[in-house]
Amino acid sequence: MTLRACAYPALILILLGVLALAAPSLDTNLSSRRLQWLLKRDTTMNITLVRDNAVLIAMRSWELGTLAEALTELEYPSLSVLASPIVTNVVDVYPSDVVSIAVAVLSAKPSWSLALISSDTSVGDPCSIGPAMLLANWTFNDASFSSAAYGQLTYLLSYAPRSSSGAISHRTDQVQLWSDFVYMAPPFIAYYGALADSLDLLQQAYNQVVLYRQELFDEDVGLWRHVTLGGWQDTNHWATVRNGWAAAGMLRVLMTIRGSTQASGVWAYQQPSGAILNYIDVDPASTFTDASSTALLAATTFRFATLTGDQTHAEAAARAYAFVQSSVDANGWLWGTTDVLTWSVPSATGVASPEGQSFVLLMQAAYDAWRTALQLEIANSIVF
Numbered sequence: 001m002t003l004r005a006c007a008y009p010a011l012i013l014i015l016l017g018v019l020a021l022a023a024p025s026l027d028t029n030l031s032s033r034r035l036q037w038l039l040k041r042d043t044t045m046n047i048t049l050v051r052d053n054a055v056l057i058a059m060r061s062w063e064l065g066t067l068a069e070a071l072t073e074l075e076y077p078s079l080s081v082l083a084s085p086i087v088t089n090v091v092d093v094y095p096s097d098v099v100s101i102a103v104a105v106l107s108a109k110p111s112w113s114l115a116l117i118s119s120d121t122s123v124g125d126p127c128s129i130g131p132a133m134l135l136a137n138w139t140f141n142d143a144s145f146s147s148a149a150y151g152q153l154t155y156l157l158s159y160a161p162r163s164s165s166g167a168i169s170h171r172t173d174q175v176q177l178w179s180d181f182v183y184m185a186p187p188f189i190a191y192y193g194a195l196a197d198s199l200d201l202l203q204q205a206y207n208q209v210v211l212y213r214q215e216l217f218d219e220d221v222g223l224w225r226h227v228t229l230g231g232w233q234d235t236n237h238w239a240t241v242r243n244g245w246a247a248a249g250m251l252r253v254l255m256t257i258r259g260s261t262q263a264s265g266v267w268a269y270q271q272p273s274g275a276i277l278n279y280i281d282v283d284p285a286s287t288f289t290d291a292s293s294t295a296l297l298a299a300t301t302f303r304f305a306t307l308t309g310d311q312t313h314a315e316a317a318a319r320a321y322a323f324v325q326s327s328v329d330a331n332g333w334l335w336g337t338t339d340v341l342t343w344s345v346p347s348a349t350g351v352a353s354p355e356g357q358s359f360v361l362l363m364q365a366a367y368d369a370w371r372t373a374l375q376l377e378i379a380n381s382i383v384f
C-alpha cells in the first residue's frame with residue numbers, strides 16, 4: 001500500500017482525534033419529526049445566478065481562493081477534500097472553472113515570485129489558491145501548476161515570518177496572526193501533504209491550527225478574536241469572517257478540537273431571524289446582521305454534522321440557511337453583508353461581497369451533502 005492510500009485515514013486519525021470517537025447516532029440528536037421538517041426545505045435561490053455573480057466579482061487573492069474552493073465543493077464534490085478518500089484519478093470529471101482560476105493566477109504571476117500572488121501584503125491569502133493549483137496539476141497534468149504550488153509552499157514554510165511559538169504570520173511585513181489564516185493556509189498545507197504522501201506536512205497543517213487557536217481563541221466566550229501580535233490588535237469577535245474563516249478552515253483540516261467548541265460558541269448568539277450579527281456578542285441594536293458569515297457558518301455546521309453525525313447545531317444551521325436564502329435576490333446577489341475591507345460597517349448600498357457570493361455556494365454544497373447523508377440514513381434506519 002502506498003502512503004497516499006493511507007494518507008487520508010492518517011489525516012483523520014491525526015486531526016479528528018476524539019471527534020471521530022464521539023460521533024453520536026442519529027436518533028440521539030434530532031427527533032424524526034424535526035428531521036422530516038428540516039429536510040423538506042428546498043432551495044428558493046437560483047444557485048446558477050449566485051455562482052455566475054461570484055465568478056464575476058472575485059478579484060483579490062482570498063476571494064479567488066475561496067471561489068475556487070466553493071466551485072470545487074459545489075460542482076465537483078467528488079474532487080473536494082470533503083469527499084473521502086481524496087482522489088487523484090478521476091477521469092470523467094474535469095473541473096474547468098477551477099482550472100481557469102489557476103490558469104489566470106499563473107499567467108499573472110511573475111517568475112520571481114514564490115507566492116502565487118506577487119506583492120500581496122498577506123502571507124496566508126495567496127495560499128488559498130494553492131489547492132486549485134494542485135487540482136489543476138493533476139487534472140491538467142502540467143508541471144507549471146505543480147512548481148507554482150511548490151513555490152507557494154516553500155515561501156509559506158521557509159520564508160514567511162513566524163511568531164516565537166512557530167505560528168506563521170498572516171502578514172508579510174511583520175508577525176501578526178489573523179484568524180482568516182486558518183482558512184487560507186493550513187488546508188493548502190494539508191492538501192499538499194495528502195497528495196505528496198507527506199505525514200510531516202499533514203502534521204504541520206495541524207500544528208498551525210493549534211498554534212492559531214492558542215493565540216486567538218477566547219475560551220471565556222467560545223469565540224475567536226480577529227488579530228493578535230504585530231503593530232495593532234483587533235480583539236473583537238467579528239462574525240464574518242473572523243469566526244467563520246477559522247471554523248471553516250479548521251473543518252477543512254479536520255481538526256481535533258470538537259466542532260461544538262467553535263460552532264456552538266457562535267450559534268448561542270444567533271438572532272431570531274436566523275442571522276448572525278457582524279459583531280457577534282454585542283447588543284443587536286449596536287451592530288447589524290451579516291449574511292456572509294451566516295452563510296459560511298451554516299456551511300461549516302452542515303459539513304460538521306455530515307462528517308460526525310452530531311446534529312446538535314443542524315437546526316440552527318437550517319435557520320441560517322433560510323435566512324441566507326431570503327437575503328439572495330432574484331438576480332442571484334446576496335445582500336446584507338459586511339464590507340470586506342473594514343469589517344465594521346455594512347457593505348455600501350449596491351456593492352456585493354465577493355466572498356459572500358462564494359459562501360452561499362459553500363453553504364448550498366454543504367446543505368446538499370448533509371441532506372443526502374441524512375436521507376440515506378433515514379432510508380437505512382429502522383427507526384423511521
Ligand SMILES: *[C@@H]1O[C@H](CO)[C@@H](O)[C@H](O)[C@H]1NC(C)=O
Nearest residue numbers: 022023024028029310311312
Ligand atoms: C447530540 O449528540 C452529541 C454527541 O453525543 C451530544 O454531545 C449533544 O449533547 C447532543 N445534542 C442534543 C441536542 O441532544
Ligand SMILES: *[C@@H]1O[C@H](CO)[C@@H](O)[C@H](O)[C@H]1NC(C)=O
Nearest residue numbers: 045046047048049050052332
Ligand atoms: C436560473 O437562472 C438562469 C439564468 O437566468 C436560468 O437559465 C435558469 O433556468 C434558472 N434556474 C432556475 C432553477 O430557475
Ligand SMILES: *[C@@H]1O[C@H](CO)[C@@H](O)[C@H](O)[C@H]1NC(C)=O
Nearest residue numbers: 134137138141146149195196
Ligand atoms: C502533479 O501531478 C503529477 C501528475 O499527476 C503528480 O505526479 C505530482 O505528484 C503532482 N504534484 C503535486 C505537487 O501534487
